[in-house]
Amino acid sequence: MTRGPDGEAGEMAEYVVFIWDDERSWERAGPATVEATMAAHREFMARNAAALRGGNRLHPSAASTSIRHTPDGGVSISDGAFAETKEVIGGYYLIEATDLDEALRIAAEVPAPFGGVEVRPVLPAGQADGIA
Amino acid sequence: MDPAAAAAVAEAHRAEWGRVLAAAARLTGDLDAAEDCAQDAYAGALAAWAEHGIPERPGAWLTTVARRRAMDLIRRRDTQRARLPVLAGPDPAITAAGEADAGDVIPDDRLRLIFTCCHPALAVDARVALTLRLLCGLTTAEVARAFLTSEATMAARITRAKKKITAARIPYRVPGPDQLPGRLAGVLDVVHLVFTTGHTAPAGTALQRRDLAERALDLARMLRLLLPDDPGVAGLLALILLTDARRHARTDPAGRLLVLADQDRGAWDRGEISEGLALARQALQHRPYTRYPLMAAIAATHATAPRFEATDWAQILALYDQLAAIWPSPIVALNRAIALGQARGPAAGLAALDALAAEPQLTGYHYLPAARAEYLRRLGRLDEARLAYDEALLLAGNTTERDYLTARRAGLDA
Numbered sequence: 001m002t003r004g005p006d007g008e009a010g011e012m013a014e015y016v017v018f019i020w021d022d023e024r025s026w027e028r029a030g031p032a033t034v035e036a037t038m039a040a041h042r043e044f045m046a047r048n049a050a051a052l053r054g055g056n057r058l059h060p061s062a063a064s065t066s067i068r069h070t071p072d073g074g075v076s077i078s079d080g081a082f083a084e085t086k087e088v089i090g091g092y093y094l095i096e097a098t099d100l101d102e103a104l105r106i107a108a109e110v111p112a113p114f115g116g117v118e119v120r121p122v123l124p125a126g127q128a129d130g131i132a
Numbered sequence: 133m134d135p136a137a138a139a140a141v142a143e144a145h146r147a148e149w150g151r152v153l154a155a156a157a158r159l160t161g162d163l164d165a166a167e168d169c170a171q172d173a174y175a176g177a178l179a180a181w182a183e184h185g186i187p188e189r190p191g192a193w194l195t196t197v198a199r200r201r202a203m204d205l206i207r208r209r210d211t212q213r214a215r216l217p218v219l220a221g222p223d224p225a226i227t228a229a230g231e232a233d234a235g236d237v238i239p240d241d242r243l244r245l246i247f248t249c250c251h252p253a254l255a256v257d258a259r260v261a262l263t264l265r266l267l268c269g270l271t272t273a274e275v276a277r278a279f280l281t282s283e284a285t286m287a288a289r290i291t292r293a294k295k296k297i298t299a300a301r302i303p304y305r306v307p308g309p310d311q312l313p314g315r316l317a318g319v320l321d322v323v324h325l326v327f328t329t330g331h332t333a334p335a336g337t338a339l340q341r342r343d344l345a346e347r348a349l350d351l352a353r354m355l356r357l358l359l360p361d362d363p364g365v366a367g368l369l370a371l372i373l374l375t376d377a378r379r380h381a382r383t384d385p386a387g388r389l390l391v392l393a394d395q396d397r398g399a400w401d402r403g404e405i406s407e408g409l410a411l412a413r414q415a416l417q418h419r420p421y422t423r424y425p426l427m428a429a430i431a432a433t434h435a436t437a438p439r440f441e442a443t444d445w446a447q448i449l450a451l452y453d454q455l456a457a458i459w460p461s462p463i464v465a466l467n468r469a470i471a472l473g474q475a476r477g478p479a480a481g482l483a484a485l486d487a488l489a490a491e492p493q494l495t496g497y498h499y500l501p502a503a504r505a506e507y508l509r510r511l512g513r514l515d516e517a518r519l520a521y522d523e524a525l526l527l528a529g530n531t532t533e534r535d536y537l538t539a540r541r542a543g544l545d546a
Binding site: 013097098099100101103104105119121123 | 251253299300301302303305307311
């Protein structure tokens with residue numbers, strides 16, 4: 001919870017905005033759609049430059065490699081993303097905002113024509129994880 | 133223990149808990165700490181009021197004490213910060229907020245609190261639980277009982293929601309004008325859900341959960357006080373009053389369910405009806421109509437019918453049509469179909485109900501087969517009616533409603 005009533009300045013927090021996309025829709029989309037979406041991203045970045053701390057488009061999940069730690073202390077490596085869902089993370093932004101409302105306002109502007117976005121607070125280094 | 137002081141504290145707990153906690157939360161910026169401060173204030177009141185008498189304004193007394201506790205807490209926090217300068221820097225917001233509020237008038241922070249509790253980033257059940265606990269002062273056990281879950285489950289749900297509020301920084305603030313309409317609609321839905329759960333309990337032996345219905349009425353009155361110009365708020369309070377006015381007429385002396393057609397309208401609460409009608413009129417002065425003013429208008433049409441047979445079903449149907457246009461939910465469609473049957477006869481009603489058979493949101497909702505059963509009965513299709521009552525009985529969880537359905541089914545053979 002942040003107190004931010006009447007313009008009280010509080011410290012900022014970071015959020016990652018994950019862009020979840022249906023990859024098949026991307027494959028089917030024509031170059032015009034792809035270009036329009038990229039233009040929308042450029043516009044989004046220009047509009048929110050003050051809040052942006054990073055972000056990238058990612059290669060398709062086919063290029064992903066998943067690592068799980070096994071009970072015997074080793075690792076098991078497998079091809080692909082973790083979740084067996086239609087939507088996979090296609091890109092992300094790292095943004096800075098005073099509170100969740102501001103983060104949601106920015107994230108709602110992220111173009112995601114074939115899916116949606118998820119806003120996750122960044123856990124600052126050295127701080128205990130609050131979620132049980 | 134001084135019984136007068138204890139009674140005054142209990143009364144203040146019910147009437148002022150949310151205000152006291154909200155004032156402390158403004159200072160602590162942390163709901164758990166604010167709850168502790170409010171708890172301390174009430175514990176202190178028990179002894180202080182027994183010794184010195186009950187203060188003229190118990191709410192102001194409690195708020196002042198809770199805020200003093202919060203200030204102590206902040207000072208202690210600041211001291212710790214001074215000792216650990218590397219780990220935690222100074223937080224100007226905390227001290228600044230504390231001083232800014234030191235005036236004579238204690239602001240009513242309950243609106244901030246309810247917007248935090250009903251934030252759309254929280255799950256709906258968590259919104260309801262937080263609202264009942266933080267605004268209404270229900271214990272976790274009471275909230276658990278109201279929603280038929282175990283205390284452990286409810287405690288985990290509340291803890292999780294509070295942690296998300298902290299981790300994701302859900303703000304303690306009334307949303308700005310651009311966000312207010314959407315967010316307020318979410319708040320109204322939470323209060324409405326508390327009311328409907330209390331008005332007809334989804335399960336259990338009692339038809340109504342008066343504790344929940346009354347808390348919903350308190351919350352709606354609070355919103356009305358804090359947002360006197362909002363038509364949605366006026367509409368919701370009107371809807372609750374006009375529906376709640378029937379509370380004494382909804383069961384017979386033996387506790388059996390009486391549907392609208394069988395209720396003694398003389399037992400309806402005239403005071404609540406006239407208050408509700410005035411509010412509904414006020415809410416309906418604003419265009420375009422929104423959900424709760426329209427629902428209040430429907431409730432008002434029932435409330436002003438002298439007898440069930442004199443109900444203006446054409447008007448109710450027209451209102452449901454308007455409601456369905458702005459709020460296209462399967463539940464609205466179901467109620468519209470029932471109204472259609474009253475206005476144009478059971479065959480028309482049944483056809484409209486059958487059109488909803490494939491609605492996924494209505495599978496498992498006993499009012500659909502129950503309504504079908506009534507229209508089938510009136511059409512003389514008794515075998516089908518019997519099956520429909522069976523289906524409704526399979527789905528209904530409230531004992532009083534089940535007894536009613538069983539009696540209606542048995543009535544087919546009479």
